[in-house]
Amino acid sequence: MTAAAVSASRLAYRRSRIVRERVIEAVLFLAALLSVFTTAGIVYILVKESVVFFRHVPFVAFLTDTQWTPLFDDAHFGITVLLSGTLTSSAVALAVAIPLGTIIAIYLSEFAPFRLREIAKPFLELLGGVPTIVYGYFALLFVTPLLQRIYPGLPGFNLLSAGIVMGIMIIPYVASISEDAMRAVPMHLREGSYAMGATRFQTATRVVVPAAFSGIASAYILGISRAVGETMILAVAAGMQPNLTFNPLEPAATITAYIVQVALGDLPHGSVGYQTIFAAGLTLLVLTLAFNVLGHILRKRFREAY
């Protein structure tokens, strides 16, 4: 082979190598871009079906009507009815998850011996991995009978036991993220506090928690959006009849439970009943998105840089 031929074949080899690299990069880029397509797909589907829905139902009636009877002849579409269920159950869940989650996080980060922490953190993760349908079973067949013993008038389906179990389900998320945030607070802040004669409790509540506030706040926000989007616990244990109430002792349907209820029946594709679940889903998405944006703002606003 002449020298020219050798260099030509090398050039060809190099060129094929470059082409192959480019193709691979393009394929990987498409994989990454799929997340954008997913978001676009979610918005497209929800908006497309909701637009048809809002042609039948005026937007003002959707927000102000106090009845939710989309499958009756006298149909009413007041989303506030479902929102009240969602907000009430979420409030109960947060009343359980935020205090317990915060206490566990402070304890694990500032008080617990190293060994206990090494066992407790994976255990909390396991607790967070239990399927929600199992929690739903637990709420309906264990917690509700237990609560009925304390409060005999409690109906078999109620927001209270669903909310409590939902709160227990959320504890691991709140605790784990808050604990990470507190662990990230630099040691010298604690040392400074101890050097001034503060006790552990004083250091934890007056130095570590304020310093980790942005992380703790985003843990709470994550907990809220989990609670708002939770489905199976509520579908199983809170009953599925729409009920405009803020009383956790009553049964009520949430946005998510309504979607499940419709999906379990067989509504024809394209009917108004079919489109209501997309309008409900859009409401849910806007709600969780609002909380996520709020969390982002809180994180930016209160971020402490060291």
Add this chain to the structure above:
Amino acid sequence: MKRTDLRRQVRSRKRWDVAFTIVGIVALMIGVLTFAALFADMALRGVGRLDWDFFTSFPSRRASSAGILSAWVGSTLVMLVTALVAVPLGVGAGIYLEEYARRNWITDIIEINITNLAGVPSIVYGLLALGLFVYQFGFGQSILSAGLTLALLILPIVIVATREAIRSIPQSIREGSYACGATQWQTVSHHILPYSSAGILTGVIIGMARAIGETAPIITIGALTFIAFLPPAPLDGEPPFLSFQWLFSPFTVMPIQMFNWTSRPEAAFQANAAAAGFVLVAMTLAMNGAAIWLRYRLRRNIKW
């Protein structure tokens, strides 16, 4: 201030420390005890139903002869589709973002999207799948639709795990590879991927454990709750021997079977629900436990 006053003050502050330690342990115990109660309740109620027949019988109108055959076969097949879709796409996206992506607005948009998708409620994925996979693409209420839905759902988990695993590989490995004349893809496929594979596997297992327990999105796409047949077998006697009919078959999965039994009033069916829940929890615990063990080993063994 007198010395005794100071002493008293110090003592009372120290008492707060002790009090909070007790409160902390109690809070932790509430979590532990709840889990213990949940597991014990299911075990006690369901253990009578857990025998060989339970795994090899179809659901039935008579609680005592009902089983989870179609449910566990359905779950397995759906998980197969989910893994085949989510693992290559998630790992590919993770590699792109860590190794290839330039700092520009497209990368920013992709990253914001992944963070946001991780916070979208799972039932919204179900609505996406109902509109897109079931009706727009015409896949129907099938194993394929369910697998794709769950794949989209766990994609953020796989991507984040991949990125974290890749990020822990020191820069010197890449530099050594490039110095030997390797291309970027050779560096990735010969070095980055093998070294991060355990970390990626951890993320994949956690994602799959999440997917196997997901109920809401699969109900939303219209999975049936009463299935007394199996999907067609993937292998058949005639050429080309492989059959993909099962992808389009109606199906049910473990959590839906459990939901169906839980919502019936008869105690006998609730015992079935307990037994199915026991199997489900055992599966997710085993998967999560494996992931935690893997991560623990990883942290101990690798020192760059």
